[in-house]
Amino acid sequence: xxxxxxxxxxxxxxxxxxxxxxxxxxxxxxxxxxxxxxxxxxxxxxxxxxxxxxxxxxxxxxxxxxxxxxxxxxxxxxxxxxxxxxxxxxxxxxxxxxxxxxxxxxxxxxxxxxxxxxxxxxxxxxxxxxxxxxxxxxxxxxxxxxxxxxxxxxxxxxxxxxxxxxxxxxxxxxxxxxxxxxxxxxxxxxxxxxxxxxxxxxxxxxxxxxxxxxxxxxxxxxxxxxxxxxxxxxx
Numbered sequence: 001x002x003x004x005x006x007x008x009x010x011x012x013x014x015x016x017x018x019x020x021x022x023x024x025x026x027x028x029x030x031x032x033x034x035x036x037x038x039x040x041x042x043x044x045x046x047x048x049x050x051x052x053x054x055x056x057x058x059x060x061x062x063x064x065x066x067x068x069x070x071x072x073x074x075x076x077x078x079x080x081x082x083x084x085x086x087x088x089x090x091x092x093x094x095x096x097x098x099x100x101x102x103x104x105x106x107x108x109x110x111x112x113x114x115x116x117x118x119x120x121x122x123x124x125x126x127x128x129x130x131x132x133x134x135x136x137x138x139x140x141x142x143x144x145x146x147x148x149x150x151x152x153x154x155x156x157x158x159x160x161x162x163x164x165x166x167x168x169x170x171x172x173x174x175x176x177x178x179x180x181x182x183x184x185x186x187x188x189x190x191x192x193x194x195x196x197x198x199x200x201x202x203x204x205x206x207x208x209x210x211x212x213x214x215x216x217x218x219x220x221x222x223x224x225x226x227x228x229x230x231x232x233x234x235x
Contacts, residue, residue, distance in 0.1 A: 013044060013045075013047060014047065015118040015119065016118065016119050016120075017053075017114055017117070017118040017119070018047075018056065018108070018118075020087070020122065020126070021085055021087075021096050021098070021108060022041055024083075024085045024087075024126045024128045025037070025082065025083040025085065025098050025128065026038070027128060028083060028128045028129065028130045029083075029130065029134070030130075030133065030134075030135055032135060033074065033134050033135055035072070036072040036073070036074055036134075037105070037134075039071055039072045040060075040068075040071055040072070040073075040104050040105050041105070043060040043068070043070075043071040044058045044059065044060055045059065045060060045061045045062075046058075046059040046060075046061045047059075049115075052113035052115055052180055053110060053113060053114050053115040053118065054109065054110055054111060054112075054113050054114075054178045054179060054180060055107055055108070055109055055110070055177075055178050056107060056108045056110070057106065057107045058105060058106060058107065060104075068102075068103075068104050071104065073102070073103030073104055074100065074103045074104070074134035074135065075103070075134070075135055075136065075137045076100070076103065076132070076133065076134050076135065076136045076137065077102055077103050078101075078102070079099065079100065079101045079102075079106075079175070080099065080100055080131075080132040081097050081098070081099050081100075081131040081132055081176070082098045082099060082100050082105065082130070082131060082132050082134060083097070083098050083128060083129065083130050083131055084096070084097045084098075084128070084129045084131055085097075085098075085126050085127070085128045085129075086126060086127040086128075087122050087126040087127075088122060088123040088124055089114075089117040089120050089121075089122055089123060090117065090120065090123070091123065092112070092117075094110060094111070094112065094114055094117075095110070095111055095183070095201060096108050096109070096110040096114075097109045097110075097131070097176070097178075097183075099176075100132070100134060103134075109176065109177070109178030109183060110178060111178055111182050111183050111201055112180075112182075113180060145171070146170070146171050146174070146185075146187075146198070147187075147198050147205065147207060149207065149224060150187050150198065150207065150224065153168075153224050153225050153228065154168060154170060156225065157225040157228050157229060160225070160228060160229040161188065161228035161229065164190070164228060164229060164230060164231055164232065165190050165191065165232055166188045166189070166190045166196075166228050167188060167189050167190070168187070168188045168228075169185075169186060169187055169188060169189075174186055174187060174198075176200070177197075179217065181199070181216065181217055182199050182200075182201050182202055183199070183200050183201040184197040184198060184199050184200065184208065184217065185197065185198040185200060187207065188228065190232070191232065193212050193213055194210065194211055194212065195209075195210040196208070196209055196210075196220070196224060196227065196228070197209075197210055197217055199217070204219075206219045206220060207219075207220045207224050208220060209227055
């Protein structure tokens with residue numbers, strides 16, 4: 001990003017990209033949720049933009065600590081995707097998903113990387129979808145569509161995977177992450193630094209293996225059960 005644009009962010013909380021995304025999300029919220037959403041956006045004092053801006057995290061800080069206790073919260077707790085925004089800049093299509101944690105907005109996951117167009121005008125009006133009702137108080141678990149091969153792995157290699165230190169996720173608990181290569185579902189994780197992933201955007205029928213946080217997801221060749229059955233690298 002040009003140095004002049006970086007300096008502009010020193011005097012404003014949000015980039016033009018984020019301001020447009022928040023406005024788009026607000027436009028599809030249930031009317032009773034709008035005031036709470038606006039209060040949460042207004043309470044944000046710290047923004048963490050990961051490299052490439054594929055993930056942008058928001059915090060309400062007080063006395064140097066994250067503190068949402070004085071901010072209105074949505075009735076719905078837990079972690080859930082709130083809204084998804086599709087927008088086009090310079091002929092390229094982008095997708096941004098805003099997620100909530102424990103009753104407040106937390107992060108945008110955006111693919112592909114929007115950093116280069118954060119200050120650019122959008123080509124047209126965005127398309128925005130409400131993914132979860134923030135006013136719901138029920139225990140609603142959004143079920144993700146899982147690869148057929150993963151459903152088979154859950155049935156056949158769970159014991160071996162448990163013995164090898166893996167934590168396996170099904171459709172009820174699989175979380176989404178946004179990386180430079182796209183948006184992924186986390187199917188399995190081990191030691192917080194090794195993952196089996198399913199790419200949802202752009203779509204792919206194969207699963208991916210990420211051997212470390214600073215690595216690159218590689219397509220799984222052969223059976224995913226072979227990866228899940230391997231001992232830890234330092235074992």
